[in-house]
Amino acid sequence: MIISLLDYKVKGLNFNREQTGTFGSQMRASGFLGSLITNAKKDKLHLPIMSFAYMATLLKNAGHDVGFFHDDGDIPKNTQLVFIASSMAGYKIECGIAAKIRKNSPQAKIGFIGAFASVKPELFKEASDFIIDGEPEGAILEFIQGNKALEGIVHSPQVPNLDDLPVPDWDIMGVDNFSYFPILPKKPFLPVITSRGCTFNCDFCPYMVSQKPAMRYRAVNSVLNEIETLIKKYKIKNLLFRDITFTMNKKRIQELCQGMIDRKFNLDWACETRVDLLDPELIQLMYKSGLRGVNLGIESFNLDIMKKNGKKPDSLIHQNNIIELMNKLGIKVSAFYMLGFPDETEADIQNTIDYSQSLNTHFAQFCIFTPFPGTPTFEEMKGRLLTEDWTKFTEYYPVIKYEKITPQKVEQLRDKAFVSYYFRPRWIARYGVNTLRSFFN
Ligand code: SF4
Structure with a gap:
């Protein structure tokens, strides 16, 4: 066929x-x-x-x-x-x-x-x-x-054992089609999945719609063999682990990283995880095996707002310590923040913007709270939707009614968050030149 x-x-x-x-x-x-960021991306x-x-x-x-x-x-x-x-x-x-x-x-x-x-x-x-x-x-x-x-x-039923899936044949997809700017700028670049699921099961998480909370892990050796194939066959230089919570199981990630070191993969790689699933010992091993970029969902400075919206937050002290260590090692941290949670005030949003600047990660992404159909949050917000024009559900438009702030103000604060983050002497001094160069390469 x-x-x-x-x-x-x-x-x-x-x-x-x-x-x-x-x-x-x-x-x-x-x-x-x-x-500039939109066009480069x-x-x-x-x-x-x-x-x-x-x-x-x-x-x-x-x-x-x-x-x-x-x-x-x-x-x-x-x-x-x-x-x-x-x-x-x-x-x-x-x-x-x-x-x-x-x-x-x-x-x-x-x-x-x-x-x-x-x-x-x-x-x-x-x-x-x-x-x-x-x-x-x-x-x-x-x-x-x-x-x-x-x-x-x-x-479609879930595949219970992810190792039953084959190593993707990237010849069909075209390896040159893909890249992961700005965290991993080198090509060839390819992703690998080592697990699906996330037991945290946050109420607003769009990934839960298809992945569900129960974890499905691949065998570490099978992942290592896949990476080896990608290196030999496609000469990849950069690799992204596409798991939604990569370090859910510390022991497993330690084995994987040690395997990457033992097999001398010599790759730059990135992943996405939660800050409370990282500690200094694990970060050092991940760095040794090639970790150069991490996506972290920080979401908000206000821990009560996070809890109220169904996400178990990490302590601010732990977040600070972990991010400082990764900043020191030169791991590019891309922190995700969500502005405009249902009951936020302007001051709450400003606190999150200020907090993002104090963490001073390499990248910061400011999205507007968006309820995705299929999530518990969407059911809760059904009566508060400003629009059912789904094309506006990009995480860059306000789509719910607020009680303590206007949608226009949330948008203004989103724009302000970007500008005030990247036009700061502290960010420019630390990351400015290298980052700007990468935009124009
Ligand atoms: S921890 Fe992250 S990936 Fe897991 S359910 Fe919550 S938002 Fe989704």
């Missing part, structure tokens, strides 16, 4: 459909600096959709002719099956593309994958033959075995 996978690139925009739990993200910060940050990498490999291994595309015009006319990656901000465009493909290839069955299509299938129904609900790999395994028809809403 001729099968096409489409992660549609929209000229001038970047939906990054792998991010935000596959709801996709679309950075839209305003002002000079916001525009648009050009230089391209994460592959991991489910596509696994699906492509499973289908190819089963004897199908599989292609991965960014443009519907490149899809072979005689394609028989098309999977389109959905996103929240871009769903109207994606449905339009499905209609175009249907016109050009009327024989093809067309389906959507991704968290937004899973939780809002009614929006995709007319444009498609099927919608995969859940992590798509399970449905693909059943489809290959002849146990699943791709029709209507296809409920």
